[in-house]
Amino acid sequence: MTDGQPILDAAFAGRIGSFDLNIAFQAPLSGVTALFGASGCGKTTILRCIAGLHRLPGRLTVGSRPWQDDTQGLFRPPHKRRVGYVFQEASLFPHLSVRRNLDYGARRAPRDNGDRPAIAFDQVVDLLRIEHLLDRAPAKLSGGERQRVAVGRALLSEPRLLLMDEPLSALDRSTKDEILSYFELLHQELNIPILYVSHDIAEVTRLADRLVILSRGGKVAEGPVGDILERLDLQPLTGRFEAGVMLTTQVKAQDAAFNLTRLDLNGQTLTIPAVDAAIGETVRLRIRARDVSLALQPPTGISIRNVLAGTVVEVREEPGTAYAETLIDVGGGRLRSRITREAVADLKLAPGLPIHAMIKSITFDRRSLS
Amino acid sequence: MAWASLRKSNPMPDLDGLWSPIRLTLELAAVTTVALLIIGTPIAWWLARSKARWKEVVAAVVALPLVLPPTVLGFYLLVAMGPDGPGGWIAGLWGERSLAFTFEGLVIGSVFYSMPFVVQPIRNAFEAFGDRPMEVAATLHASPWDAFWSVAVPLARPGFLTGAVLGFAHTVGEFGVVLMIGGNIPGETKVLSVAIYDYVETLRWTEAHILAGGLLVFAFVVILTMTLIEKRIGRPQP
Numbered sequence: 001m002t003d004g005q006p007i008l009d010a011a012f013a014g015r016i017g018s019f020d021l022n023i024a025f026q027a028p029l030s031g032v033t034a035l036f037g038a039s040g041c042g043k044t045t046i047l048r049c050i051a052g053l054h055r056l057p058g059r060l061t062v063g064s065r066p067w068q069d070d071t072q073g074l075f076r077p078p079h080k081r082r083v084g085y086v087f088q089e090a091s092l093f094p095h096l097s098v099r100r101n102l103d104y105g106a107r108r109a110p111r112d113n114g115d116r117p118a119i120a121f122d123q124v125v126d127l128l129r130i131e132h133l134l135d136r137a138p139a140k141l142s143g144g145e146r147q148r149v150a151v152g153r154a155l156l157s158e159p160r161l162l163l164m165d166e167p168l169s170a171l172d173r174s175t176k177d178e179i180l181s182y183f184e185l186l187h188q189e190l191n192i193p194i195l196y197v198s199h200d201i202a203e204v205t206r207l208a209d210r211l212v213i214l215s216r217g218g219k220v221a222e223g224p225v226g227d228i229l230e231r232l233d234l235q236p237l238t239g240r241f242e243a244g245v246m247l248t249t250q251v252k253a254q255d256a257a258f259n260l261t262r263l264d265l266n267g268q269t270l271t272i273p274a275v276d277a278a279i280g281e282t283v284r285l286r287i288r289a290r291d292v293s294l295a296l297q298p299p300t301g302i303s304i305r306n307v308l309a310g311t312v313v314e315v316r317e318e319p320g321t322a323y324a325e326t327l328i329d330v331g332g333g334r335l336r337s338r339i340t341r342e343a344v345a346d347l348k349l350a351p352g353l354p355i356h357a358m359i360k361s362i363t364f365d366r367r368s369l370s
Numbered sequence: 371m372a373w374a375s376l377r378k379s380n381p382m383p384d385l386d387g388l389w390s391p392i393r394l395t396l397e398l399a400a401v402t403t404v405a406l407l408i409i410g411t412p413i414a415w416w417l418a419r420s421k422a423r424w425k426e427v428v429a430a431v432v433a434l435p436l437v438l439p440p441t442v443l444g445f446y447l448l449v450a451m452g453p454d455g456p457g458g459w460i461a462g463l464w465g466e467r468s469l470a471f472t473f474e475g476l477v478i479g480s481v482f483y484s485m486p487f488v489v490q491p492i493r494n495a496f497e498a499f500g501d502r503p504m505e506v507a508a509t510l511h512a513s514p515w516d517a518f519w520s521v522a523v524p525l526a527r528p529g530f531l532t533g534a535v536l537g538f539a540h541t542v543g544e545f546g547v548v549l550m551i552g553g554n555i556p557g558e559t560k561v562l563s564v565a566i567y568d569y570v571e572t573l574r575w576t577e578a579h580i581l582a583g584g585l586l587v588f589a590f591v592v593i594l595t596m597t598l599i600e601k602r603i604g605r606p607q608p
Contacts, residue, residue, distance in 0.1 A: 053505050079510040079517075087507035091502050095524040104520075105510030157510045 005030070008050075012058035016045050021056065021217035024133065027210060029063055029161065029193040034204040034225075036197075037214035045196040045215075047163050050195065051085050052078035061082060062161060078108065084154030084192075086164045090146035092138035098149050099134040105157025119190065124152045125327040127189055128182055144175035155190065162194045168203060176203075183207055189233060203248060205229060205286050206363075224251070230327060230334050243325075244288035251281045266332025271305045272362050289336035293363040296347055298356050306359040310335070317341050317350050323347075328357050335359075382538035384443075388577060390557050398473070398561060401539040402480040406537045407530070409481065412437050414489045414525040415522070417495035429493075433486045440483065444550025450552060476552045476559055487536040495529020496522065529585045531599050539592040543585070 011024035021042045027033035035043045046055035051068065053074065060068040067076045085103075092101050097113035106121065125131050128148045138146060147167055154162060168176045180203065187194070187207070200206050204211065205225055212222040213234060221234055226246045228234060230299070249263035249270060256274075263270045263283055275281060301308060317324040324344045328335045335357050349355070417429050434445055448470055451457030457469035457478070479561040480525055503525060507517035525532070545563040552559030552566065569578035 051509055077402065078505075079511050079513050081509075083509060084509075085506070087502070087506070089502075091506050093503060093506070093521060093525075095527075097520075104507075106513075108516070110511065154509065175543035 007233065008063075008193075009061045010046070010050060010058070011060075012046060012049050012056040014056035015060070016042060016056070016217070019217050021045060023217065023219045025212050025222055027193070027195060027212070030191070031209035032187060032196055032207050033210040033212065034196045034198060034208035035212050035214060036201070036204050036208075037199060038303050041214045042217040043199075043214055046150075047085075047158050047165050047195065047197050050057040050161075051163055052076060052081050053085075057122060066330065069240055082158065082160040084157055084159035084162045085145070085282045086154050086162070086271045087168045088166045088169055090138070090143075090150040091192050092141075092146055092149055094138055096138075097134070098130065098136050098138065098141070101138065101149060102134075102153050102156055105153055105339050109158040110154070112218045118158055119155055121333070123189075124155050142175075144179055147171065147179055151182070151186070153193070155186075156264070159192060160193050164194060164199055167200075168200070179316045180206060197253060200241065202286075205244065218363055226333075230291045230336070241328055243336060243338070244286055244291075245334060245336050246289060247285045247335075249283050249285060249332075251277045251279050253273075253279065253284060265308070265330065268308050268330065268332075270308070270359075270362070287335060288361070289338035291359060292328075292335050292337035293358045293360070294326070294328070294337055294339060294347065294349070295356045295358060299358060302358070304358045304360060306362065308335070308359070310355055310357055312349055312353045313356050314351060314352055315344060317344065328355055372562070377603055382458045384577065385580075386493065388565075388580060391560050391562050394473075394557065394560065395542055395562040398476055398480060399538045401477050401490075402484060402541045404532055404537045405477065405481050406484060407534060410488040410537075411492060411530075412531065415490035415518075417489070417493045426450070427459060432489050432584045434438060436486050439547025443549040446476075447547065448551045449477070451475050454567060455554065458574055470551050471553050471555060473527065473588075476548060476561070479547045480544060483544055483547050487540045488533040491532040491536065492526060495532075496525035498529075499525045505573055507551060508569045517526045528602055532596060535592060535595055535599070539589070583602050 006029040008027045008029060010026070015355060017040075019042075023042070023046060035046060037043050045056070049056050049058065050060060050067075052075070055068075057070055058068060059070065059271045060066070062081075065163070066074055067081055080309070081115075091100075093104065096104065102121065102124070128151060130148055130152060131147070133141060133145055133149065138149070139147065144253060147170075150166075151167070168179055171179065174175060184207065186192075194207075196204070196207060206227050208221065211225050213228065214218045221228055221231070226248075229243070230243045236302070247265060247270075249265045252264040252269065253262040253263060253272065254260075255262060259272050259274045261274045261277065261283075263272065263285075266269040271291060272283075272285075295307075298309070306329040308328075310328045312326060313329050313334065314327040315324060316326070318341075322340050324341045326337045326339065326349060328337060328345070339359060413432065414429075417425055417432075435474055449455055450471035451461075453467045457475065457604075458467060461467060461469045461472075466472070469478065499522075503521050504514075504517050507521045508514075512520060523531075542559070543563060545567070548559065548561055548564055552561070554560050560568070562585065564582045566578050569575070570583070
């Protein structure tokens with residue numbers, strides 16, 4: 001982490017339920033940091049401790065402000081912490097209309113300079129597209145609408161830090177995708193650091209800049225999303241099915257005839273369905289390990305458009321299963337490929353071997369498009 | 371036989387005399403209900419939110435009047451309010467000897483007697499919405515006091531309504547405790563239920579009929595109101 005940049009510095013230790021939680025981590029007060037781990041690993045407890053809703057022995061500093069310091073008996077009560085909290089269930093106040101829910105935090109928000117709010121009501125309503133809901137009762141909203149209002153309500157309380165506790169877990173797949181794109185917008189438009197708790201690796205890789213991986217109440221790894229996803233040793237935690245990597249590319253050309261966008265990755269070309277971006281703009285791609293196949297020769301006569309030349313960096317077989325994970329350096333980035341152990345043996349895969357990676361499917365990160 | 375002679379001996383009904391016990395009863399029930407909401411709400415909040423292990427002991431004490439014979443409660447209250455009890459000491463502050471046989475004494479007795487009917491529904495309402503709304507309020511910068519008034523009280527409104535109606539109605543119908551600590555002083559402690567008893571004792575059936583019939587209608591309206599409030603609780607709030 002760069003020096004001088006404001007950070008969140010947290011350390012908590014204590015017993016929760018059936019195991020001991022003991023974790024210390026830092027997160028920059030910018031961008032999205034995800035706390036990632038299986039259900040019941042203590043992620044939510046940490047978030048609650050940061051909000052002050054739960055008290056475990058420890059220490060917490062946000063920017064220059066200490067919020068908890070047990071050595072000095074300091075514990076700032078939750079209503080005096082400038083955090084926004086988005087719970088798993090939207091938890092809107094049922095006795096208030098959407099508008100009055102949004103106003104609840106806004107009216108009580110501490111004002112630094114005594115005058116204008118930093119985030120305007122209209123801006124939030126516009127960003128989350130909730131204007132038509134303002135006069136409705138929360139009970140009359142869909143799950144996705146409710147969660148959008150909850151996010152808006154948290155934002156309008158003018159937090160210095162937005163805490164999100166699996167805000168999508170109660171929603172169905174398509175609603176999830178919709179809300180995720182709102183979160184991406186949020187990230188672009190408002191400069192509020194977000195601490196995001198999730199057990200869904202796809203969600204995390206789409207949103208987060210940094211990742212803190214937790215297991216059974218402890219920290220396993222932390223770092224930029226790309227670095228963490230490339231680590232095969234973390235694979236049991238980052239998941240098999242959805243595991244993948246991030247690649248950063250630039251728009252090279254738009255093909256209007258076929259409705260495609262061509263991207264440059266360190267001299268090699270990737271083709272994706274057209275995205276609305278100017279030449280030279282950065283597009284972040286997510287490629288899952290299960291969508292990457294390997295070939296020793298450049299394949300011909302196939303429908304797959306994206307084939308990248310590279311070299312094998314690492315091969316990790318999973319004993320007792322049919323599978324192996326490989327890491328391929330394609331210049332300008334690394335890919336993960338999930339193939340069978342039999343294929344590893346047939347192709348005699350080993351570090352240093354030149355290889356061609358065929359990519360079946362790419363998801364791109366809309367957030368990187370401005 | 372005696373029945374016919376009873377009816378014959380019924381004197382001219384004194385309708386003006388009915389107003390005094392009615393007014394007194396309504397006053398008593400109103401003052402008691404207000405006092406119970408003020409005293410009962412913090413007790414209900416504590417019972418709903420505290421993690422203290424002995425809170426159920428307190429809950430049991432509050433609920434005692436549900437099973438205690440009113441005469442037993444009345445007896446202890448009489449002792450407590452008498453010249454030698456704490457009530458006598460308090461009465462001494464304004465130069466009286468005792469709280470017994472006064473309107474103030476009746477209010478105190480009624481507060482004890484009707485407490486469970488007010489505390490229980492409010493406690494249930496506080497428990498029903500759980501910790502989450504208060505946590506949300508805290509993360510939106512509401513102090514605990516602010517959150518109590520802006521979130522907990524509105525959410526528990528059906529509980530407050532039920533509690534108030536039950537507390538009021540139960541105080542109106544009280545007999546045993548009143549008789550023990552209040553006696554039968556017209557305009558001071560003679561409430562409806564005691565008045566009905568008196569009218570029957572003195573064979574004034576018309577007056578007894580009017581009061582008893584009125585209370586019957588009152589009880590019916592209370593039950594109906596309660597049922598409608600309960601239905602509102604069941605429905606998702608608008």
